[in-house]
Amino acid sequence: MEPETEAAYADSVQQSWPSLVRAAVFLGARPHEAEDLAQTTLVRCYTGWTKVSSAENRDAYVYRMLLNCLRDVRRTRWWKDRQYDAGLDAAHTAEPDATDRVALADAVHRALGGLTKPNREVVVLRYFVQLTERQTAEVLGIAAGTVKSRLSRALAHLAADDHLLDFTGGSR
Structure with a gap:
């Protein structure tokens, strides 16, 4: 090179x-x-x-x-x-005063783990990597409309997830 x-x-x-x-x-x-x-x-x-x-x-x-x-x-x-171990590796290496961050990270990982693989990929690329809907569609080789529908279903699932309800103050 x-x-x-x-x-x-x-x-x-x-x-x-x-x-x-x-x-x-x-x-x-x-x-x-x-x-x-x-x-x-x-x-x-x-x-x-x-x-x-x-x-x-x-x-x-x-x-x-x-x-x-x-x-x-x-x-x-x-x-x-x-x-699989019961806990995340991060939970074993976190500083004691960072327990809230570790608990939140664990809740997010567990909630994302409850999504189907296609929906999790869309959520991660769209919100964690911050790609646009068009870019996400290009990465996954799907239509932009499919990205929108998968996001809609995934966000509805995450909104009702028990792991995240503890952090939002919501209840079922």
């Missing part, structure tokens, strides 16, 4: 790393797995930088790559045989 091109790639990595990791966490990966997914995505970006840099919407292209990496990992036998 030429020095100019490599510098552009390095800038892209520096800007996108935190949001890729965050998106992977909200898509259901644990923090260390999210970092692995983001790294795999960025390696794929490096090997295909010509396509990535010439994409009409680079962010959408990269998030699509992240989703593909996540789907590839989840197809493996290792993922299917994986045992």
Whole structure:
């Protein structure tokens, strides 16, 4: 890779790393797995930088790559045989005075876990990654209207979720 091109790639990595990791966490990966997914995505970006840099919407292209990496990992036998712990890794490393933040993060993760995979992907890309409806549709390869309907169903489900009701002061 030429020095100019490599510098552009390095800038892209520096800007996108935190949001890729965050998106992977909200898509259901644990923090260390999210970092692995983001790294795999960025390696794929490096090997295909010509396509990535010439994409009409680079962010959408990269998030699509992240989703593909996540789907590839989840197809493996290792993922299917994986045992889940009762708590989040973050709960074990949080400072004692951050219990409210940990409880909220746990509630959000549990609520997102209650969504179907397509609805969770739409919510994460639209609200946590902050892509537009059009960009979200491009990433997922679906129509913008489908993004809107999935968001509507997902938000209705989240609004009634028991894990989040404790934080909103609502009741069923």
